[in-house]
Amino acid sequence: SIGPYRSATVLLKRIMDDTYDGTETRIRNHQKLMNTLNYDGKSDVPDGSTICRDVDRLELGELENCLTSMVEYLMEETDDAGKYEIVDATHIHAWINTRQKVENDDIDGATWGLHEDYFYGYKLYLLIDAVLELPIAILLTTGKQNDQEMFIPLIDKFKEQYDLDEIQAVFGDAGFDSMDNKKKCEKKLSCPFI
Numbered sequence: 001s002i003g004p005y006r007s008a009t010v011l012l013k014r015i016m017d018d019t020y021d022g023t024e025t026r027i028r029n030h031q032k033l034m035n036t037l038n039y040d041g042k043s044d045v046p047d048g049s050t051i052c053r054d055v056d057r058l059e060l061g062e063l064e065n066c067l068t069s070m071v072e073y074l075m076e077e078t079d080d081a082g083k084y085e086i087v088d089a090t091h092i093h094a095w096i097n098t099r100q101k102v103e104n105d106d107i108d109g110a111t112w113g114l115h116e117d118y119f120y121g122y123k124l125y126l127l128i129d130a131v132l133e134l135p136i137a138i139l140l141t142t143g144k145q146n147d148q149e150m151f152i153p154l155i156d157k158f159k160e161q162y163d164l165d166e167i168q169a170v171f172g173d174a175g176f177d178s179m180d181n182k183k184k185c186e187k188k189l190s191c192p193f194i
Contacts, residue, residue: 002054005038007066009046010054012037014063020048064138068161074132075164082164084130087154087172089147094121113143125150127158130171136162147175151193152184159188167191 002010012033013023027033027045039045046054075081094110110121123145127137137158139150151172170185170193185193 002057002062004066004069006046006054007058007062008037008070009051010058011063011066011070013051013055020051022048023051024048067135071129071132071134071136072162074134075129075162078131081129081131082162082166083168085136085158085167085170086128086130087126087151087170087176088128089115089123089125089150089175091115091119091143092122092124093119094143109142111142111144113145115143119143123147123150125154127154127170148178148181151176151178151181152188155185155188165190169194 009023009027012018012026013020016023016026018026024045024047027037027039028042034042034045091113112118112120113123115123121143123141123143125139125141125147126135128134129136137154139154139157141150155170167189169191170189172181172193176193182193185191
């Protein structure tokens with residue numbers, strides 16, 4: 001809805017956790033970044049308010065599609081990318097008690113869960129390429145979700161998005177460790193789960 005380079009600008013804002021004005025400043029001060037995002041000069045770089053409006057105009061899934069395209073490009077251009085993947089989860093606190101469905105993917109409202117300690121909110125599951133240090137598959141669930149049960153859906157989502165057969169290993173912490181996950185990883189990706 002906003003074009004690929006403007007989507008990449010919004011994605012950069014999200015990844016770097018900048019303010020809108022901070023994203024504008026970051027791009028203006030880095031010539032390579034300006035060139036990569038296809039801005040001819042500093043006057044072409046959108047200001048913070050424009051980047052904010054771009055976020056509002058995004059359609060569901062656009063940032064994820066932009067991230068997927070960027071990762072595919074980087075995997076082709078980077079040695080050893082796509083060989084080693086890391087699975088992990090983190091919690092996201094919800095500060096309001098609501099049982100309404102979340103607009104994206106009909107996820108139930110926030111719930112109590114355990115991740116290092118009890119929390120109220122959601123869990124974010126990531127499959128990250130070890131070389132690129134970028135997420136290559138992302139799933140969001142309620143806070144009560146068990147980590148072991150999310151390993152295979154994360155692998156399946158990864159396989160839907162990318163055509164990689166050079167994977168040498170998938171690494172994860174004890175929360176994902178099970179004999180079933182090890183067997184399924186070997187079967188689906190032809191590599192060990194460590």
